Amino acid sequence: MRTKEGNKAKTIIDAAIEVFAADGFHNAKISQIAQIAGIATGSIYLYYPNKESILSKIFEQVWSSLALPADDLLARKDMNPIEKLENLIDLFFDIFTEDPNLAKVFVNDQEHLMKTNSSAFIHNYENFLDTGEKIVLEGIKSQCFNPNIDIKIFRNFFFGGIRHLLHLWARDHKAFPLNVVRQNVKFILKKGILE
Amino acid sequence: MRTKEGNKAKTIIDAAIEVFAADGFHNAKISQIAQIAGIATGSIYLYYPNKESILSKIFEQVWSSLALPADDLLARKDMNPIEKLENLIDLFFDIFTEDPNLAKVFVNDQEHLMKTNSSAFIHNYENFLDTGEKIVLEGIKSQCFNPNIDIKIFRNFFFGGIRHLLHLWARDHKAFPLNVVRQNVKFILKKGILE
DNA sequence: GTTATTTTTGAATCATTATTCATTTATATT
DNA sequence: AATATAAATGAATAATGATTCAAAAATAAC
Missing domain, CATH: 1.10.357.10 (Tetracycline Repressor, domain 2)
Known part of the structure; x- marks a missing residue:
């Protein structure tokens, strides 16, 4: 087994606020949110169904x-x-x-x-x-x-x-x-x- | 020769206001603006360089x-x-x-x-x-x-x-x-x- | 009515990115 | 230390839609 480490759902939210604030929702890139959150792009989708x-x-x-x-x-x-x-x-x-x-x-x-x-x-x-x-x-x-x-x-x-x-x-x-x-x-x- | 008929630049603006208002700039489609303006999609670009x-x-x-x-x-x-x-x-x-x-x-x-x-x-x-x-x-x-x-x-x-x-x-x-x-x-x- | 020139067309191109998924990695359990 | 299971990866996919451009249409001038 493997357990989730840290609170990624929260980390993603924090990163998203940063990116949305800078670029606006429409120009914000999921890949950048992932980068700031320190996880892989695809991992976002383990926590949220979409942008x-x-x-x-x-x-x-x-x-x-x-x-x-x-x-x-x-x-x-x-x-x-x-x-x-x-x-x-x-x-x-x-x-x-x-x-x-x-x-x-x-x-x-x-x-x-x-x-x-x-x-x-x-x-x-x-x-x-x-x-x-x-x-x-x-x-x-x-x-x-x-x-x-x-x-x-x-x-x-x-x-x-x-x-x-x-x-x-x-x-x-x-x-x-x-x-x-x-x-x-x-x-x-x-x-x-x-x- | 051929001359431009009507004020297409203006017609496009009017159509765009309608579409932007309904969908917001980011979700607005150039093709729909063209349709409402009654011209071809590509014709938009004769009057404006971009969206x-x-x-x-x-x-x-x-x-x-x-x-x-x-x-x-x-x-x-x-x-x-x-x-x-x-x-x-x-x-x-x-x-x-x-x-x-x-x-x-x-x-x-x-x-x-x-x-x-x-x-x-x-x-x-x-x-x-x-x-x-x-x-x-x-x-x-x-x-x-x-x-x-x-x-x-x-x-x-x-x-x-x-x-x-x-x-x-x-x-x-x-x-x-x-x-x-x-x-x-x-x-x-x-x-x-x-x- | 023919020609020259400009306007218009809309299907094809191109770029962009959200989302997926086969694969890899980590760790809890035994 | 082997196994099983869940978490995580990131390159590939797929969809979307802005923009381009070769071809067609319109009309002014002759």
């Missing part, structure tokens, strides 16, 4: 790791809605602080999966966005948020803005430090731009 | 059409900064109102070109974003905008938010009517979410 499933796996991890924390946050009684929204933003950013490459892959390649694939992560992804929406609804009900705002539009606007900044940070940490980004996003969230 | 140059051309048109209007807007003396920002938002949305497919291509595929290609549109694109930044700066100087906001972050946050909403509108006009989106974006811009 797309590797990408899928990445997003499954991202969004499943946010599911519980987001649900818990929503349920808390000791925070007001604005605090909850701030925490939700932090949850999201925290996923990526340790891994700019993961942020690049998220921004550039998740959309591809949402078209073709009916992958397992989509449920968790939408649940995360819904949580933001629910918190806003809560804020409007408790009369601390402006009721003239369309909740769906608001949540998506914010998500889009944050997503774009995450992307810029991933490309250039110095120009867009994540703590400054967080702070500004929270500020705009609350106050808009007017003096 | 990527078609995509490039699309963005050249988009961003060059915004260059002058944006500059003019910036220079106007009869508007305050907030009015200028609102107009800038309108300029941007107006490009896409007639063509949801163009919006899809913008959101999904421009990034690809910004990586590989040093295409002609990039200058105009950045100029457009810079215009937004300049208006905000003007607003801060004239003390009508909050000076605590980081201008670069602000402009990118807004651009990202708008971009994401444009994408949602392109996928589902009914759920995200562009006029409602405009209105909400302008509202958030000014007031933030707090009551």
Whole structure:
């Protein structure tokens, strides 16, 4: 007999994140992922049925790791809605602080999966966005948020803005430090731009 | 002799927008673009040297059409900064109102070109974003905008938010009517979410 | 209506890579 | 240390689709 040594499934994911981030999913080569993972090209297929499933796996991890924390946050009684929204933003950013490459892959390649694939992560992804929406609804009900705002539009606007900044940070940490980004996003969230 | 009939270069662009929007640049087939354009596959290459140059051309048109209007807007003396920002938002949305497919291509595929290609549109694109930044700066100087906001972050946050909403509108006009989106974006811009 | 020139065609070429699989290597068990 | 079994290899396969190009079609000029 022979046993598998190390956690190759994980090693492959890490290598894939690196290569997807650098080249984008479509231009990424399986052979390069294998090289970085330190295994043979064909060995990839012992762990994943195809290239797309590797990408899928990445997003499954991202969004499943946010599911519980987001649900818990929503349920808390000791925070007001604005605090909850701030925490939700932090949850999201925290996923990526340790891994700019993961942020690049998220921004550039998740959309591809949402078209073709009916992958397992989509449920968790939408649940995360819904949580933001629910918190806003809560804020409007408790009369601390402006009721003239369309909740769906608001949540998506914010998500889009944050997503774009995450992307810029991933490309250039110095120009867009994540703590400054967080702070500004929270500020705009609350106050808009007017003096 | 023989003369070219019709504006095939344009017909190809229109067909390409349709196909890129449906399949994404990487999965789009030149043969399908040709079919929709009503010409032979090989004829594409009489007008464009390769697939990527078609995509490039699309963005050249988009961003060059915004260059002058944006500059003019910036220079106007009869508007305050907030009015200028609102107009800038309108300029941007107006490009896409007639063509949801163009919006899809913008959101999904421009990034690809910004990586590989040093295409002609990039200058105009950045100029457009810079215009937004300049208006905000003007607003801060004239003390009508909050000076605590980081201008670069602000402009990118807004651009990202708008971009994401444009994408949602392109996928589902009914759920995200562009006029409602405009209105909400302008509202958030000014007031933030707090009551 | 013939010729010269340009446009158009679309099947053949060519390059690229994801995926497969016959073979080799490693190690758990005896 | 021999055997059995699973893991790993990487060269060969196979599919795809962008691009080319020799041939055909169209029309302007005469």
